[in-house]
Amino acid sequence: MGTYGLDGVLTAWKTGKLTTEQAVGQILQLLEELEERVTKVETVINPPRPPTRHRRRRHTEQE
Numbered sequence: 001m002g003t004y005g006l007d008g009v010l011t012a013w014k015t016g017k018l019t020t021e022q023a024v025g026q027i028l029q030l031l032e033e034l035e036e037r038v039t040k041v042e043t044v045i046n047p048p049r050p051p052t053r054h055r056r057r058r059h060t061e062q063e
Contacts, residue, residue: 006030 004012004026013023 006017006027009023009026009030012018013020021062
């Protein structure tokens with residue numbers, strides 16, 4: 001059985017086509033898919049930055 005959309009899961013559960021356990025399983029699959037999609041979007045929006053080399057500032061005393 002493929003995953004229903006969230007509305008489909010709720011409708012199937014309310015009409016008795018899915019047990020509570022099946023509905024929870026379907027919702028977990030939807031949540032996992034959503035997490036993957038959000039992670040991809042976040043990576044596009046904020047790509048990982050390469051490590052930077054910090055230059056030390058020279059401290060000079062002003063007289």
